[in-house]
Amino acid sequence: MTWVIWRQHRQQAIVALAGLGAFVAFFALTGPAMSHTYHASGLAACIAARSDCGSLLNAFDAKYNAFQVIVPLFLVLPALVGVFWGAPLIARELERGTFRLAWTQSVSRRHWAIAKLTSIGGAVLALGAAFAALVTWWSLVLTITHTDRFVPGIFDLRGLAPIGYMLFAIALGIFLGHLIGKVLPAMGATLAGFTAVRFVITVFVRKHYMPAKTSVATMGVPKFNDGPRGAWVLSRAVLDRAGHIISHEGGIDFQYLSSRCPNIPSPKSAFAVPVGGKDPIISCVTRLGLRSLTTFQPANRYWTFQWIEFAIYAVLAFGLLGFVVWRVSRSPR
Secondary structure, eight states: OHHHHHHHHHHHHHHHHHHHHHHHHHHHHHHHHHHHHHHHTSHHHHHHTTOOOHHHHHHHHHHHGGGGGGHHHHHHHHHHHIIIIIHHHHHHHHHHTTHHHHTTSSSOHHHHHHHHHHHHHHHHHHHHHHHHHHHHHHTHHHHHHSOOTTSTTTTTTSTTHHHHHHHHHHHHHHHHHHHHOOHHHHHHHHHHHHHHHHHHIIIIIGGGSSOOEEEEEEOOSSOOOOOSTTOEEEEEEEEOTTSOEEESSSSOOHHHHHHHOTTOOOGGGTTOOOTTSOOHHHHHHHHHTOEEEEEEEOGGGHHHHHHHHHHHHHHHHHHHHHHHHHHHHHOOO
16 A cells, blocks of 8 residues: 555655755755854844844845745745645545545555555655754744744744644645545635635734733833834734823824824924924823833744644644545545
């Protein structure tokens, strides 16, 4: 059975290994160069000292900004695995009618399904782990320079999450291929379904993995509290002295200020501090007792969120695969 599975899927395996080799070559060529620039430019020492590293960060970003172009490729890789590995796995057997031969041999349907799904699933698990380890190592410097690790494009590419995405993608492809029975429609449905699930979890579910925290701080102009370093800021608001929300965007409402402080300048010159005088904006904000309210997920929850997201996709994947094994053991469709 193992030899048959290898003969059927060796082309996919060779393509996957070639792709992984290309990633290894790219990361090996660019990763050490980024790390060298990070330390040689003084950016590492500046960040360690928690100094103002704006100019060094800008220079680093300008040099390696081109790498942002390849980020979408990394993001769609799990979907491609589901489309080209998962969807045809059973759909091709059903579409060509070869399931009549494959499922009437000495090997039972259940044994056939478990052997197929275990082999392909194990290969995808290994591929996902290797890919996630490579990206995590390669992007370490980029993550250090941009401390917000929760944002899409960073959280979705590092740690455990990509492994869960790949498992779910191939499981969804196998599930839809079994239900639809046609390769091309199953591939399209897999891409659409994977995209929809990823969107819903990323946008609406992820921020609720754990109860968010809040911080309240006195506002200062032009800068005020943006939340703890590295935290995932979910929302900002401005409160008055009584605790009422006067702005849901976290910025200054000049109409609100001008109605209570007649000496407030027009918005065009609001941030121009008079020479030798006191900024009327600061005076007004201080007199009104305005505060910034920040709702956030702390930076130290990053790996907890990674485990939770991996677990969600892994449970979905094993649920879909379990259903496929149950259906195959009972009937072809």
